[in-house]
Amino acid sequence: MANDQELPSNWGRWGADDELGTLNLITEEARARGAAQARTGRTVSLARPIRPTPFVSGPFAPLARDSSPVQQIMQYAGDVPATVDMILVTNHHVSSTHIDALGHQVLDGKVYPGHPLAESVTPAGVRHGSTAAFAAGISTRGVLLDLAFDGPLPAAHPITPEDFEAAEARQGVRLESGDALVLRGGWAGVVDFEKPLPGVTLDAVRWMHQRGISLYAGDLGDAYPPLETAVPAPLHRVALPLLGMPLIDVAEVEELAAVCTELNRYAFLFVVAPPRIHGLTGVPVNPLAVF
Amino acid sequence: MANDQELPSNWGRWGADDELGTLNLITEEARARGAAQARTGRTVSLARPIRPTPFVSGPFAPLARDSSPVQQIMQYAGDVPATVDMILVTNHHVSSTHIDALGHQVLDGKVYPGHPLAESVTPAGVRHGSTAAFAAGISTRGVLLDLAFDGPLPAAHPITPEDFEAAEARQGVRLESGDALVLRGGWAGVVDFEKPLPGVTLDAVRWMHQRGISLYAGDLGDAYPPLETAVPAPLHRVALPLLGMPLIDVAEVEELAAVCTELNRYAFLFVVAPPRIHGLTGVPVNPLAVF
C-alpha cells in the first residue's frame, strides 16, 4: 500500500487489543438516537433471499445448478416424526448479504488494530477480530443515502463525499457519529464482472471516518475495476482493516428505498443480529430497518 | 395422538396454504406495541454463544472435541490478502439457539396446516412451512415471564397457566395478542438428560392459544421425560404443528432477566432476524430484546 501514514486509521485509538473497531462509536447517545426511530414497528429486511442448493443424491439428481452461498442437506430422521437438515455456508459469497469481521482483511501481515496474522487467524478459527465482536447484536440509527433516486449510478461512477452530502441535503438528514450508513447505488443484484461497477472512493472513506460512521451497508461497495491503483479497494483495504469498520456486503436496499420514499423518512432503527457464532471471518446476516 | 378434536388448532384459520401460522397475529397494532418499547436502545441477546468445532487436519490436530452446532473450515485463499471460511451448521442442535420452522414437525403424515409431508418436505429442501416464512424478520413486543425469580423451577415441574398468570401479576404486565412469550425457568444451559427437565403443559399451550401468542422462546420447552403420555411434547407436537407457532429453542435468558429486574420492566421490542435462507426446517438465530 502506497503510503500508510496518509491513510485514515483507528489503530491504537481503542487500545491494542480492541475488537469492536468503529462499533465503539455506538455510544448510549447513538443507541438512543436509533431507538427513537422505532415508531410503528414496520420492518424491512436488507438481506437478499438465499435459495440453497440441495445436495441430492440418487440417479435422478439434477446435474446442473447455480452456485449458492448455502448448500442444504435434508437429513434422515429415522422413525422420529420430525424433519431435520443441515447447511454448508460460504461466509463470503458474492450473492449473499453478509457481515465482514475485522479479521477478514490482512494488511502487511496484520489484522486490525495491528495484530500479527498468525496469532489472529489460525487453521482452527479466528482468535482476534472474529464475528465474536458482533455476537451480542448491533443496534443503532441507520440512515439511507439514496444515490439512485433518479436512476442507477452510471457504470464506474466514483462515489465521493459530495454524493453523500448532496443526498443528505436532498433527504433532509445528517449522519452523526455512531450511525450506520446504508448506501443505495441502484445496482441491486448485479453480479456481472464484465461491466465496470461503480464504487466508493478513498475520499468517501475519509469522510466516513470524519463523520464517525460505525457500520457500512450497501448494494455497492468497492468499484471494479479499481478506481485508484494506489488504494484499489478503499472499503475492504482501508475502512475495514485500518478503521476497524465492519462491512455489510451485498445489502438489498430496493424495498428500503421504497419505504423511505413512501414515509419521506430516511432514518430508522437499524438492527443487525448475526448468528451468535464466534471465530468466523464473516457470516450471512439479515439486517433489519425498523420504522 | 389421542384425540385431535380436543387439541387446539389453527388449521384452516388463515387458509389452506398459510405458512405464517401465529405470526399472522402480529398485526400493525401488535407491531406498534413492540416499537413503543424501544426507548434507550439498550440491546440484549437471547442467543447462547456458539464456539465452532474446527476441521483441522494434519498430524497435530486435536483428537477429542465436543459436539458443536457449527463446524468451521478455514479456507486457503491463495495469494489474496483476505481470510475466508465456511461453516457447517446443524440446524436443530441441543446447545444452539435456533428457530423451528413450521415444517419441522410432522403429524399423521402432514405439516401445518394440513399439507402432505411428501409435497412439503423433499430431499431437495422444504417447499411448504420452511424458514422462508421468517426471512423478512420478525418484530413484535416480547414479554419475559420469569418463573425462576426466586430460583430455578424444580425438576419435572409442570408449567401451567397459573404459573404464567402469577408471573404477569407479579411483574405487572399482561401478554396481548401478537406478543412473543419469553419464558425463564432458570435452567440455563442445562443439557443433562439424566435429570428430569421441567416443561410446558398442554394446558399452558391452550392458554397461549387463547391469549394469541405469536412466538415462543424459552430456556425450557417440552419436559423430559414427558409430563403427559397422551400428548408427550405439547410445544413441539401441538403448538408448532397445530397452532403453527414457531418455537425458539434453547434461548438464553439470564442476562435478559437481569436487565428486566434492573429496569423493572418486562416488555421490550423483540427482534428476530434469521439469516434470510429459504427452504430450511430451522436455523440458528440471535433474538434481540431492545429496551
Next chain:
Amino acid sequence: MANDQELPSNWGRWGADDELGTLNLITEEARARGAAQARTGRTVSLARPIRPTPFVSGPFAPLARDSSPVQQIMQYAGDVPATVDMILVTNHHVSSTHIDALGHQVLDGKVYPGHPLAESVTPAGVRHGSTAAFAAGISTRGVLLDLAFDGPLPAAHPITPEDFEAAEARQGVRLESGDALVLRGGWAGVVDFEKPLPGVTLDAVRWMHQRGISLYAGDLGDAYPPLETAVPAPLHRVALPLLGMPLIDVAEVEELAAVCTELNRYAFLFVVAPPRIHGLTGVPVNPLAVF
C-alpha cells in the same frame, strides 16, 4: 413387488445376520482363479475420473458449475509448509463409479437378508449391511462380457441370458461361481434421461444367481424407463436386496475392453479396494483389473 416367492433370493442362505451376501461365493478356489490371471501386472482402472467442484469464496468465485460427486475445500494451513484439503462426497451419484452396500435398498421395510430397516439404518449410520462388509477389499476373477463388440447396444435393449452366453461363446470364457461380472453395453458416460437406456432383465439376474456371480459392475445397469413394470429395476430391487449382490454402478469399461481385445483375454484379477470406512450405504471406488 408382485410375487416375492418367485424372485430369486439368498435370504437365509448364509444366516440371518449375514452381511457379505454373494461375496460369500468368493471361496479360496475362486480367489486362486483370480490370482492366476495376474501375469504381467498391467493394470486398468474401471473408475470414471471425478473432477471435484471447488468451494471457492470471495468476490470472483465462479457462479455456475456442474454437479460433481465430490466437492473440495482447500484448507488454510497457517504457517505450516503443507497443503491440505477436505472433500464432501455424495456416495451415490450418477456420474461417480461407486459400490452399493447391501443396506442401500429397502424391500418392504427390510434390508438384506431380512433385517428391519429401523435397526439396520439409523440417523447415525448403517448398522447392518454397510460398506464395512467391503472394507478389507475384494479380490476375485473378473470377466468382461462385451455386448458392445460391434457397437453400443440399441436404446431400450433388454439384456438377457442369451446376450451373456453369446458373449461367453464369442470370447471363449465362462463365468464360474465367485467371479465378478463386468458388463459393457457401450454406453460409457451417458447421463441422458431423455433417451431410453438399455438394461438388465430379471431373467439376466436369475442367470447371475444360477451362475453364482459375486459382484456386478457395468457401464449399464437397470434400464430406464423400466423394462418390466412388475419388477422395475432387477439389479437394484432384486439382485442387491434379495441376492445380497453388491453393485458397482457407473463403471468405466472402455479402456478395459480395448485391453481385453488387444490381449484377446477377457478374464483378469479384479481388485476392489473401497476406502475402509464403515457404516456407509455406498462409497466411490476405483476397481482395478490386473492382467
Next chain:
Amino acid sequence: MANDQELPSNWGRWGADDELGTLNLITEEARARGAAQARTGRTVSLARPIRPTPFVSGPFAPLARDSSPVQQIMQYAGDVPATVDMILVTNHHVSSTHIDALGHQVLDGKVYPGHPLAESVTPAGVRHGSTAAFAAGISTRGVLLDLAFDGPLPAAHPITPEDFEAAEARQGVRLESGDALVLRGGWAGVVDFEKPLPGVTLDAVRWMHQRGISLYAGDLGDAYPPLETAVPAPLHRVALPLLGMPLIDVAEVEELAAVCTELNRYAFLFVVAPPRIHGLTGVPVNPLAVF
C-alpha cells in the same frame, strides 16, 4: 533447509512437468515382479478401519465424540425405498490410512519438481502434483520390512539403512527398483504425542533413493520429536517433495506381518486404488497385499 545441494533429489529427472515422481520407477519389469507374487489370491488390507462420526441432529444427539477422519450424514430420501448418505473427509488425518500427493509438501515456495506453489495449488484445487497421478491405480511388488519382529521399536529409535538391510537378510528378500517399501515398527495405532515416536532418518531416505523405492507405506513415518534439526522430517520434507515419492501414512501392518510370518513370505502384489478423484492433496486409501 540447511543445504539443499546435499539432499537427494529427483527434480528434473523425469522432466520439468512430471507428476509421477518415483512411480516412474514402476516399469514393466517391476510390475511383472509384482504380478508374480499373486498366487493364492489371499488378500490383506493395510488400512485402518474408519468409523465415521455421525452428524446427528435433534435433542438426543450425542454430545461428546472422538475426532474421526470421516463425518457421515444420512440423507432423507423422501419416498424412494433407498438409503443414501454423504461423507465429509479430512484427507490428511492422524488416524486415517491415506496417500499423500506430491503437491502436499511445499519447499521454498515450490512443489515437486520445482513448480511454483501459486500455480500448482489454488483455492480451487491442486493443478500440479495432485491425486490425479494415482487415479489409475498403482500395482507393483510390495515388500514388508518387519523391524518389530521381536517387539516394537524403542521410543525415539532412529530407523537407519542398517535396520533395512538387517531385515532383508533376516527375511531373505531384497528390495529392487520399483518396489514399494512397507515398514513395520510395531507402533500400530499409536497416536500419543506425549511419547517420542521412532522414525525414519535422512540416511534411510538416501537408501530408498539408491534402491529405487517407488512408494512408502508404514505404521511409522517421521519421528516425533524430530531426530535431526537440520532436516526435521526426512519423509515429508525430503522423500515426498524432492524425490517425488508418494507416502502412505498411518498404514496398518499387523495383520500383514502375521500373514507374512505364517507364509514365510515377505513379498506380495501391492495394489493401491485411491478413489479416482483429481485435484486433491491426498486421499484415504485401502492398500491391499495380494498373496
